[in-house]
Each structure stands twice: as C-alpha cells, then as structure tokens.
Amino acid sequence: MDQRLASHSEDFSSWYNEIVQRADLADYSPVRGCMVIKPYGYELWEAVKSGLDRRFKETGHVNAYFPLFIPMSFLEKESEHVEGFSPQLAVVTHGGGKELEEPLVVRPTSETIIGHMYAQWVHSYRDLPLLINQWANVVRWELRTRLFLRTMEFLWQEGHTVHATYQEAEEETRRILDLYADFAISDAAIPVVLGRKSESEKFPGALTSYSIEAMMGDKRALQAGTSHNLGQNFAKAFDVTFLDEHNETQYCWGTSWGVSTRMVGAIIMVHGDAQGLRLPPLMAPVQVVVVPIYRGGDEKNTVLESVAALVRELKDAGVRVFLDQREEYTPGWKFNDWEMRGVPLRIEVGPREVAEQKLTCARRDAPRGKGKRSVLRAEAKEEVVRLLAEIQQSLHDQALAFRDSNIKEPKDYGEFKEIVQDGWAYAWWCGGTKCEAKIQEETTATSRCIPPDQETGEGRCIYCGEKSSERAYFAKAY
C-alpha cells in the first residue's frame, strides 16, 4: 500500500475519503450511500453524544424513543414539510408478504409522529413545556453521499419541544443553538458562527431556522447543527392543543433541533492535516498513546515495567491512555500510525527515558517533528493533564485563526465573487430569495446564516444594491 495520504492542501476531497477509511473510522457499505461506522469512529460519535446529552439534561430535557416507521399520511399533514421531504423518502410498501394498505415512511425526521403523540399527551398549560429528545437513526434518499457528511442513513439526536407561547419556543430554539455552539467550541474545538437561516435554507415547516456553521479545511462551510422554531405549524397539523389559565384552547408552539454524525465529519475536516486526523483531547477515544522502545530482552523488561506503572498512573488520573505493545511494528511505524489516527499526545519511553527518569512527549497539534519535549517522570500526571488541555485550546485557536483569516467583507459584487471562490464572504444582503438564487447560480455559494446581534447599521445588498439592515455569511457549502 502506498503509505502516503492524498494531499490535504491540493486534494482535500480525496484526503478526506482516505483518512476516514485509513484511520478506521468508517467503511463503505454494500448499500449505496450507507456507511458502516467502525469502533474508532463510533467512539468519536459517542463522545459527541455524551457531550450533547449532558448539556440536554442540564437544560431540563429528557430522552425518549419514537418509532422508525411513520404512516405516509402523517407526512402529508403539513404541506411545506411534505413538499420538502417527499423527494427524499424511503417508503415501505410491503410487509409480511402483503402490500400495505397505507405505505409506511422510514422517518426522515420525526416531527410528525411526535406531533401525533404530543396531541395525546398535552392537555393543560401545566403539561408544558414538554422537552423531549431522542437519539435515533433517520433515512433520507440523498443523491450524492459522503461518509459522515451525508449518508442515506445517519445517526443523530432530534429534540422536539412544545411550549405555551411563541416567546418560550423562540427562547428554547435559541437556547439550543447556543448549546450547540458551546459544544462545538468547547468540546469539539470547532469555532462556529451561528445565526438565522435564509428563507430558502430553512427547515420545511419551520417559522425560523437557526444553524451553527463551521469552516472546513478547504474553506467550504458545513452546517453542523440546526435549531428550528416551528411556530404553531405542526401543532395545527396534528392538533396539539392545551387549555390555558383562562380555560381557553390554544395551539402549542413547537421547536425541533438536531445534530448528526455529520459532526464527526466536521471534526475530521476542521482539524485534520497532512499527516491525518488531529482529534481534540475531549473528543479523542485515545488521548495518550504510550510507545515503548527497546532492543534486547533486558531492555524490554525494564521499559515495559516502567511503562506499565505510567499507564496505571494516567488511567487513575482519568486519562484515556493506550499502550501500544504490538511486537510486529517498529516505533517509527507506530508514530506514523497514531499520528494518522489523530491521538493528541504520544509518549515515547525507551531505555534512555527510564535511565533519566524522563518521558518524551510528542504533541499532535504541533507541526510534524516539532512537538517533542522531555518531561520529568515524577511530573507525568500533571504534565499530561496540562498538555491535553493546552492541545484542546491550541486546536481551537488554530481553527479559529484559519477561519477568521478566510472570512472577508466584500465592497462590491465583483469582490464578493472572488472571495467565495476560496473563503467566506460576510456581506450586506437584502434577504431576498431572488438575490440568493442568483448568487448561487453565478458562484455556487449560498447564504449560510445571518448572525443575530450584529452591529446595527445599514448597507446595500451585495447583489441588488437595495437598502439592507443585516449581513449574512455566504460560502460554498457541503
């Protein structure tokens, strides 16, 4: 096998496809567009899950599970929703050897079936808010797929809440958006921008959609999470009503929000470099790999003994550490292998280290060959914990610097067109669907989101020149 990886800077797309497979994250399935998530990749997903799940619980949400199959008629109850999703539906028409009276849709998202249940569960303002999340798989018949970024079946969480007022629903939508951003930034070390989606980019059936957007290593944008204010659309379609304090029947106000296995793709594409993955310590299945180095049998015993104590000590400190004792590979081979798998910190222990009571630590976030340093054995625990925190921060800072240096504010449309060929544009925009469609047609870039709380002001739409009160990010997106 050619041991070099496709060029990160020149062929990002191939680099991504190769690294996903070579780092053992996922594999292609026999079914087009689907993927097999391998243990190392699944551990990454589990890190995403636990980071989010903890935050959901802290904000009062509980988990539940709704069925995979949804009666076709449910989808049809909300017109924008069915229009948006019908091209992407997988439909079961037969079961038990017979044609079904009503086809069952394999859920592309669960607003409808959850709306149906909520109609039965909610009666009084005292039942509100209802804050439920589910971890599930969904299916969308995508035309063009890519491991983790867009597969026909993917794993995600979908939160579905109902509230007594518009205000509460809007607050929930924004709370979750902030929660997503906090997870992305603090845990995944991905600096995201957040904001409102344009009319054409919003979720089918929503009043308002918000998203977090991240810049990948090739400067394209990736929507890494969405939060929708559904208004009363689904409540009206499914008759989700409650009696308020004045004994009057009201429709509930709903939200829904999701983050998927795509987040794993984002982690790969934001942090990866020419050598392979670079995982933020908080996400990394293996935070520290220990590579023992020895020649003869005597050395081996001494080194392994020393290393065993080190591993125990780090484990006790709560560090996810792996001892690479494989006999069939040389240390050099292991260095490359673990660099490709993105392990944040590598510790090399040979006779030299044992004799000097030291460790050699190599940071994955530093340029290749530059991150080695010597650490006193006695200070191993403290140093490792400190280094991991430093690496977490450094990966974030590198991604932030990269992102910010590739976002530019165009003065005119000519400049805009150039900017979005290789970066993001932050530009005044009238918000018009026509302008956006034209921009997409001429540049293939789309609006990513309109940040809230932007400095107020007035400008001219980058495309049509009309007076505009808001700016939006525009970029080519995945």
Added chain:
RNA sequence: CGGGGUGUGGCGCAGGUGGAAGCGCGCGGCGUUUGGGACGCCGAGGUCGUAGGUUCAAGUCCUAUCACCCCGACCA
C-alpha cells in the same frame, strides 16, 4: 438527473498491434530486527464487474448492462 472517470488477489496498480495473469503493499510461517513507516527466506490468495457476441484463441476487440468514484442540481 446532467457532465467526467474507474472496474484485474484484501488495498494500490501494470498488463502496445488478441497467444500460459503480473508487480508493490498487506496477509500466514520461520529467523534476524526495533529511538520516525526494518530485512531475509518460504507460502497462501485472482472464474480480470456482469451478460452476450466476434475468433482456433479475449483481461485485451464489439454490444448491452450493473456498480462505484469525482464535478453540479436536492439536502443535516
């Protein structure tokens, strides 16, 4: 669905004008090795995407078909 490309051991590939299926990596065994992708010897592994056709003879030529990948449109 439009445009481009590729199908040959597990992976990456080579196989002008038809004439006994090869190379590298990986894999198994034995031995020597081990501080940035070690080496030697032996060995296993392929109905050349599929179906037709031309021919004494097809990986190679013709026809059809399928799959996958890349670039767009749909999308988390």
